[in-house]
Amino acid sequence: MKHIDGTMFVYFSLGGVIGALVASTIVTSIPLELMKIVVAAFVLYLLWGVTPKLRETSKLWRVLAGLWTTFISMFVGASGPLVGSCLYVNNYNKLKFTATFSSCMTVQHTLKAILYGAVGFAFWQWLPLVMLMILSGALGTWLGLKLLHRISSDKFKKIFRLVLTVLSLQLAWQGIMAFSI
Known part of the structure; x- marks a missing residue:
């Protein structure tokens, strides 16, 4: 608890609720392949592009990060890289991150x-998994x-950026290949 950025958590959660509500209205109508490409492009941009104009510590940025990533997560299972890239721009130390x-x-x-659950997914069938x-x-x-306590913050940031880049490229590849089939 002591390492959590409480302000980020609260505003991200608020945006997340809004994103989930918006997604609930269209959860079955957006092509998954397109979402994969969009997510991959967004993550790569946050990792390697110019930092967004909104200050990463602003309340608006935090709400938008929660809204956008939660909305996308309803369609694409790999939301970790998306959330990670939004937090990456805050330049947290490894424990706070x-x-x-x-x-x-x-x-x-x-x-x-x-x-x-609200749209009818039967979780009980998947309970063992x-x-x-x-x-x-x-x-x-x-x-x-x-492992986290054994590596330096600089090494952590480099490894994290590399892993997110590889995962994003794989996600983009999946989306592109699905369109070509």
Whole structure:
């Protein structure tokens, strides 16, 4: 708790609720392939392009980050790179980044579960897989924290940027290949 950027969390969550409500009206009508390409382009832009004109610490930026990433996450499963790229521009230290990222992702996944449940997704059929995912997430968090304390902030930022770049390129490739088939 002590490492979370509380202001980012609150405004991101507010934007997330708005994004989920907007997505609920069109969740079944946007082509997934197009969303993958849009998400990949957005992440790559935030990682390598010019930082957005809105100050990354402004309330508006934080609400828009929550709104945009939650809206997109309803269509594309890989919302982690999207949220990570929005937080990356804040230049947090590694512990603040990780804590804020994790809390924002928890809100986003909760909103996604509520929306999917409202449109009729049958979670009970997937309960064993969900439980395994939660268990593997807890194990990954434990191992990740051990590793996080062993690497420098500069190395963390470089590795994070590289991983997000590779994931974004893969997402774009999936979207492009789906259009060519």
